[in-house]
Amino acid sequence: MISITFNFSNLNCFELQTSSDIVIVGGGLGGLLCGALLAKEGKKVVVLEKNKQLGGSLQSFGVDGKLFESAVHYMGSLQKGQTLFKIFNYLDIIDSISLKRLDLDCFDQIIFGNKSYALAQGYENFIETLSVDFPHQRENLVNYIREIKTVCSHFPLYNMRMGSLSEKLKVTHFSLKEKMEALISDNDLRQILVGNHLLYAGNYESTPFYIHALIENSYIESSWKCQMGSIQIAKCLQEIIHQNGGQVLRNKQVTNMVEQNGKLDHVETSDNETYFAKQFISNVHPAYTYAMLDSKMVKPITKKRIQATPNTPAALMINISLHPESILYRNHNIYLHKQTNVWLDFQQPNDENPNSFGIFFYQDAQHPKYARGLSILTYMAGETFREWEHTFHTTTSGQKRDMAYEKRRRHSQAVSSTRFQAYCRGCRKL
Numbered sequence: 001m002i003s004i005t006f007n008f009s010n011l012n013c014f015e016l017q018t019s020s021d022i023v024i025v026g027g028g029l030g031g032l033l034c035g036a037l038l039a040k041e042g043k044k045v046v047v048l049e050k051n052k053q054l055g056g057s058l059q060s061f062g063v064d065g066k067l068f069e070s071a072v073h074y075m076g077s078l079q080k081g082q083t084l085f086k087i088f089n090y091l092d093i094i095d096s097i098s099l100k101r102l103d104l105d106c107f108d109q110i111i112f113g114n115k116s117y118a119l120a121q122g123y124e125n126f127i128e129t130l131s132v133d134f135p136h137q138r139e140n141l142v143n144y145i146r147e148i149k150t151v152c153s154h155f156p157l158y159n160m161r162m163g164s165l166s167e168k169l170k171v172t173h174f175s176l177k178e179k180m181e182a183l184i185s186d187n188d189l190r191q192i193l194v195g196n197h198l199l200y201a202g203n204y205e206s207t208p209f210y211i212h213a214l215i216e217n218s219y220i221e222s223s224w225k226c227q228m229g230s231i232q233i234a235k236c237l238q239e240i241i242h243q244n245g246g247q248v249l250r251n252k253q254v255t256n257m258v259e260q261n262g263k264l265d266h267v268e269t270s271d272n273e274t275y276f277a278k279q280f281i282s283n284v285h286p287a288y289t290y291a292m293l294d295s296k297m298v299k300p301i302t303k304k305r306i307q308a309t310p311n312t313p314a315a316l317m318i319n320i321s322l323h324p325e326s327i328l329y330r331n332h333n334i335y336l337h338k339q340t341n342v343w344l345d346f347q348q349p350n351d352e353n354p355n356s357f358g359i360f361f362y363q364d365a366q367h368p369k370y371a372r373g374l375s376i377l378t379y380m381a382g383e384t385f386r387e388w389e390h391t392f393h394t395t396t397s398g399q400k401r402d403m404a405y406e407k408r409r410r411h412s413q414a415v416s417s418t419r420f421q422a423y424c425r426g427c428r429k430l
């Protein structure tokens with residue numbers, strides 16, 4: 001999220017005509033959460049979302065009358081006293097979201113071939129569970145958890161307190177590889193500890209350790225599923241903005257963010273509307289934000305650098321609606337690596353035969369022992385769909401992608417599904 005602030009001294013007549021304090025570009029989790037917090041603090045907020053559907057990656061959708069998640073299959077730190085609990089509690093939405101806690105002794109199961117390991121909730125439980133298989137690494141696990149906690153303590157907002165950038169800078173320069181190799185001497189255990197890197201599209205050499213630490217820490221604290229779909233959260237946040245006099249406007253694609261006299265003045269949307277505000281927050285990808293920024297204050301070289309920054313690999317999600325009572329429900333997630341090298345998909349990208357899969361289960365309310373559906377996540381090269389990067393298929397755009405796209409999409413799904421079926425057949429044995 002990029003926050004663009006400016007000084008208030010030069011209010012001109014345009015700004016006086018507008019009623020909003022803050023315009024937020026993008027109605028994903030970041031934009032909506034920010035909007036809800038600011039609205040609750042008395043700010044007049046307008047959120048502009050380009051799609052008809054709110055939530056960005058925080059969306060749920062129906063297939064065969066069954067609910068599936070676009071991305072957010074589980075969340076961390078929602079136990080009383082933990083950070084996300086505090087935020088949701090402050091917003092008074094904690095009771096409006098139906099949460100189910102994942103298994104205490106295993107929120108993520110990491111599988112390599114025939115071997116299976118559990119990542120457990122609670123720091124002690126996490127250490128003790130892995131120490132059963134790696135007794136000689138117990139002390140290292142203690143140090144690993146200590147390091148995770150230390151790194152997290154340097155992020156003020158993560159701990160709901162004020163602080164400074166310099167605090168974070170003390171812990172942000174280590175790579176995942178550097179830290180893991182310094183902390184854990186057993187290669188198998190190192191692989192297990194990063195076995196759920198699909199969560200952050202991690203790359204061993206270039207992903208900073210702090211990304212791993214912040215994410216793992218929240219799940220080790222406590223792990224939860226949204227039973228009625230994560231879209232519940234987006235709806236609750238939208239409601240708070242509305243209740244506090246703000247607006248969440250859909251089908252509003254921001255095309256320009258315009259600076260005047262050294263400060264951001266207004267944004268323009270593709271339907272030729274203009275939104276003035278005292279402050280603007282962009283919750284869209286930095287490269288797109290800089291591309292929209294019509295300002296002499298940002299040097300072309302800065303724009304170029306931001307736009308040239310490589311993205312993480314893309315993901316392919318396959319959602320499967322299951323026949324009743326066909327696959328047992330697991331109250332945890334599975335990260336399956338066919339070969340004992342969790343980085344294989346990065347070292348030898350192979351869309352036709354991925355090595356790593358994240359598997360997320362949906363419980364069948366009628367037959368709670370069984371799953372009603374599965375979501376399967378794998379990496380894929382963004383290049384695979386590069387020729388369609390400027391095409392869209394949304395209700396707002398009204399366009400459809402060509403047949404070649406459909407053919408490629410179906411091929412990718414079929415290939416990954418076939419590779420995955422071998423696992424499904426053995427599923428009941430696990």
Ligand SMILES: Cc1cc2nc3c(=O)[nH]c(=O)nc-3n(C[C@H](O)[C@H](O)[C@H](O)COP(=O)(O)OP(=O)(O)OC[C@H]3O[C@@H](n4cnc5c(N)ncnc54)[C@H](O)[C@@H]3O)c2cc1C
Pocket residue numbers: 001025026027028029030031048049050051054055056057058070071072073074075076199252253254255283284285288315317377
């Ligand atoms: C495959 C996958 C799985 C994940 N699994 C999990 C998980 O299990 N648990 C978890 O906690 N997190 C998970 N995440 C991460 C989580 O989904 C994201 O961190 C979070 O949803 C990001 O929210 P955001 O608001 O920053 O961005 P986004 O969700 O990308 O929101 C950006 C919004 O801006 C809108 N927008 C873009 N351009 C414009 C424009 N020009 N004008 C107006 N609007 C615009 C977009 O339409 C979108 O709605 C996952 C992410 C992915 C991709």
